Amino acid sequence: MSFGFIQPWMLFALAGVSLPIIAHLLSKRKFDIVFWGAMQFLELGRKTRRRIRLEEILLLLLRIGLIAIIVLAFARPWGKGGAFNALTEGVRRDVAYVIDGSYSMGRLTGDKTPQAAARQWIQKSLGTLRTGDTVSLWEAREQVVPRVESATSDLQQVREQIDRLPQPAGASRLTAAMTRAIQQLNQGTNPIRELIVVTDGQSFPWNVGDSTLWARLDDLRSQQTIKPRIWAVDVSDLAALDAPNFAVDRLELSRTMTVPNFPVRIRTTVRQFGGVSARRPVYLSINGQRLQDKTTVVSLPPDGEAPIEFEQRFDAAGSYLVTVSLDDDQLPGDNASHSVVTVAAAVPILLVDGRPSLDPVQSKSFFVQAAFGGATPDAAWVRAATIPPSELNAARLEGRDAVMLLDVADLDAEQVQALEAFVSKGGGLVVATGPESKPDFYNGPFGRKGKGLMPAELATARPVPASEPVTIEGESLAVPWLTRFKPGSGIDLATVRFTTWRTLKPLHPGEADPAERPGAAPAGPAISAPVIAAQLKNGDPWLVTRRYGEGQVAVLSAPLDSEWSTLPSKNDFVPFLHELLFSITSRGQGHTVETGAPLELQLPRGVPAESIRFRLPDGSEVPAEPGSDDSRPIARLKSTLLPGVYQALRANRPQDPPDYFVVDFDRAESNLAALTATEQEQLADHERMNFIRDVADWTAAVDDDSPRAEVWWLALLAVLGLLVFEVAMTRRLVRSGHGVLDAELDPAEAADMG
Template sequence: MLNFFLNPWMLVGLAGVLLPVIAHLLSRKKYDVVDWGAMQFLELDPSAKRKIRLEELLLLMLRMSLIAFVALAFARPWVGSGWLMGLAAVESRDIILIVDQSYSLGWESDGDGQSIHSRAIQMGREILQGLTPGDVVQIIEAREQPLALLPHSTRDHYLAKEALNELLPASGTADLVAAIQKGIQLLAASSNLRREIIVLTDLQARGWNSADTGLWARLDDSLHQSSIAPRIWIVDAAAGEEITAANFTIERLQLLREVAFVNSPINVTTKVRYTGGEGPVTRQVHLEIDGVRVDEKTIQVKLQPGGEMTVDFEHRFETVGSHVLSLVLDHDPLPGDNRAEAVVNVREAIPVLLVDGDRQPDPTRCETYFAQAAFLAGGAEHPWIIPTVIGAEELTIDRVKPFGIVILANVPTLDESLVEGLKKFVASGHTVLVTLGDRIHREDYRTTLYDVGLGLLPCRIESIANESEQQKRGVRIQNSRLDLPWLKPFRAERGGTLADARWSRWWQVTLPAAPLIQQGSPDAPVPSDQPPPDEGEAPDSAETPNVGTSITELSLTTGDPLLVTRRNGRGTVALLTSSLDADWNTLPAKQDYVPFLHELLFSLLSQSEGRNVNVGTPLILNIPAGLNVDEYEFRNPADKVVPFDKLTDPFQTAARLRNPIVPGVYRFTPKVPKPQEQSLSEEFVVNVDRQESTLTRLTDGERDTLSGDDRMKFVASVPELRKQLLSDAARAEIWWLILYVFVASLGIETWLTRRMIRPL
């Protein structure tokens, strides 16, 4: 019943119908009865008495109904009926216009060369052109996370057209169901009776998830819970066009590491796929560095229909800073998947603080001797890692501040204040690697450093394990677990010796079952239903450091973890359950020892910096000391300025773009150009899922499933949409009809009152 009122909470006013009854009961008075013989000549006959009582009852009911009519009118009742279509046609409407922004709409027709996205925008203009002056409109971009283009719904249709004209090019994927859900949420605050959601899309199956019954059940619940369920219209912007031409796709780039060094090689790998078309085709893959094509590194690949091929490139950078490395295919009808990009951060060297927990007069017996030698790479002229070694007793937070990476090597214990300082150090975007040995105090590590999962360590240490007699010379790293990009070069089939190292002792550990703190993180993605989901939106509350999931990156053949990592705020903490020296393993004697330590630190550093991320993952840039962050700005792939948040703590100032939802290259640059040596210019890449390249439209059966129970209607064009809007069952408010009844009842009540008080 309440679904037929726009303001159902006003029905509480119906309680006011009791007021006339209460007033009548309170106004009755009791009189003393005195018998008087002459009264017998003044008494009315029984029929007259009944008539008066009937009139009084009728008057009471009229007064009660007057209050009920007022309450009903304020509740704004409505009805849906064909005979009220004329009335409904002149009523204002709320329109949510959803534009599919997935890159499949970038398909260019052979006939006119116009993209489906361009047609969708033109359809949107036609829809806005046909609105009446009182209609309220909002436009939503359907991406992985829906984005409302206008600050609020508006009757200014010119403003809506301008927002439509400024839509960014189609890119990434689109969650159309999430966009419809957002439209339903926005319409919940509407005051209009007629509510429409219009989706402009190419009807590709990818964005609908028609087989996810749970997803559609939640959408149905949202519709049923609405006081007035909006009508949902799906307009085919592709006009039924079946895409059968050949399409070539370049997959996401895979980097061995995001950190590189001047004149050192960096490798990038990807796959090129070929769908549609007939017969083998030869395509060129071009390498671009910072937007400039490197012609001598173009590769030709021969592809079969439905096939793919892996391509590898190597490049050496000559200057420090962040560089955008792009692999590009020649143009085809779907340009959105012809380019893939990644950012490489080129450095001179990385300073690392080594905290030795077992300093000895003989340097060769120190805990960090082999690690220090590995980082200096045998006295190389330009080492990539510059180590500074101190004893555990020298460790203070002030000693930590100049470094981005700190290694605690077999440090016996740390006091609580130092642990708290290191936690803040990591949370501000830095890295701590803890290696174990025979000197650590087990209970201190369990209570102070682990602290039931909220401390510095990613897992709880249990006890020291030794190889058994049966395992002598047999406990090694699981070669099959070397599947992370930075570990693949160490696999045995590639000539790696990492899995040949023998481990005689290690600490057994227990990983926490799940992350203990999920929300309130400086780096936590913003939920799609948290308004507004705009790029760069800053939080409006204090942040709590986020403790992420502990991940086992290396395991021994016994099944025990060897390397465990975990995100903590903006940084990363890692635990190696054995030692860095040769006391517990033979790794320092292996050829892979030097590259393994280097790649381990590069991997941890890349995790903390996060230059190549997925849609919705915050972009965080540590700002060098002395740089005024207020003089800089973030620009999105369309070169538009987006607001960012400034993060400040005792260790590091950072700039954060909270929720990038448009895939592509983002740049952090000066607002006013400066000399190169006095400015900072950094890039990030927000990657996208390439499954949108599978151009498969909804089948007739899938469309019937989605439109079942009158959930939504599919139309082929804007004229058909207009026809359907006019011919569909109208809705009309009837509060004005109730007010007419109210006025009529008020007249009857006045006449009846005057009649009752006339002279007898």
């Protein structure tokens, strides 16, 4: 609040307040006293004289104040802020609030979380807004969530949205939310615009070190018609940021699809941020049920970590939620990590034998059929049908999870098209090259320079002397499903000897075919970059994989028989084939996704998508939407803004177990380190933003924006009031003096005087 005068030189007239004082002093001058006979009747009592003297002093002060206020009125006083705001209409403003919705806002400190404190802060600040001010509300999560997207002056609507905010979860993208809010503020009509970012004071979501990100934001802000002011509000308990925090990282599964009693390895990392050396129990749960025999204890140094690995077999087909968790601490949002494993009764696949023979041993599929269909406990895991290349068509692919091309020479255009459609919709494809494989076909219509199914260019066969075979480089087996085959006790995959193989040169989908028309729009399914999953000792790739649409393709540089290698003779041959098959099967993929990605549940024929409801992490349920086509019915959930566990439920069969989905998130906010003074200065540089804690800090700045309210008219009202009071006091003084005189005379004296 501030105060001043428009014509301060008029204050020199305050010297005029001396006039009543001078007049009063002159009225007290000494005169010669002449006593005469009736004088005794006019003398007043001591008490009466004292009262009259006090009234005269009060009258003097009134006259002094009257002159002072007249002078102040002519000086034209003004004020702004505080109570003066009530005397003006004020300057209307557009206010955009950005509230941090990440899981660090759920930290338990004292009697409330930072999110609760942020709600309270915004609610309190809304009470300081005036009629005509507008408000928008944005929540910063991994996806920016507009809670009140269009600016409104209906503050009750904003308050209701604040009360309905979901529990904090996932990470936050503060700068993305700030960008959306600034763009919305530019559409406002009020002359002052404010952006208020309410967070818990954590350093991570600010991306202080990303100068490019902040340069873009500064550029956007400078382009606005009216540059908004940015306020960063810290609602955290500063002492709580120093408390240690324990967190479970994302889960890494050896496979997301398996069959009953086939082992799945579950890996993760447990971390401690800050603190002292500690021991923490780590739990494994399946579908929310903790497995007591799988509990382990880890020792964690300060700011340290420890790897964790579990192995689990599932008894029956179904969808399973896998959870690794810790005991709760102050930040429960990172104490558990989830993933989903889909268990199929068996995997139906199609084997395309590139060299069928009446003698089964001579066929290209002999060892593969033996691995998948022998009289062993593993036999039920895969249902394999074998056909020659001539019988491959779209009908034979129906109902299959994967196809294996075993040293197939080539295929016609219709067969290639059928395979592309099959893989793009989620099917798996294994290409085992060999002596029959024609490079012209695989590099031509099948590969199309990286835009087709082939992830690598196929060269001619490369033989070596039988006395100098090449083996697999064990350290190259780094992808999750291959790590079990790294050299060790009883592991012999790396000892496979190759005497011939084809050189594979990985192709990236961005490498354009010179024959294609320049500037043509990209078409077809999304294709990922190739991954060299395994190498030979000489550095040549042995196994190259990549995604093609919703499916997966794997290419081997040698056949799966004994013609070019000793692979079929190894103990690891059967488990390797199963791991390879399960890794490319998409039935279990897509159940663990990133925030914002849609959820898709493949349905049996005849089951409508409308019969499926998705249960969200907050307990609410929404109906599924139909997706894809009739040949592959899908129930879809488009929006996944909340991280956590989702369930697909069959409304007409509530007794059926749910299909689980997990929307995962970045764990970087587990580091609760607060913004340092240096980081705050860096963010506030060039008047970019101001850091505050209390609503009063913001309202003080708001008061500075208020227009000056001239209050000379109040001074004139005061003059009128004082004039009335002065007249009343003068009249009272005169009348009371005569009244006292009459009272002090006795009746006889009064009669004689009369």
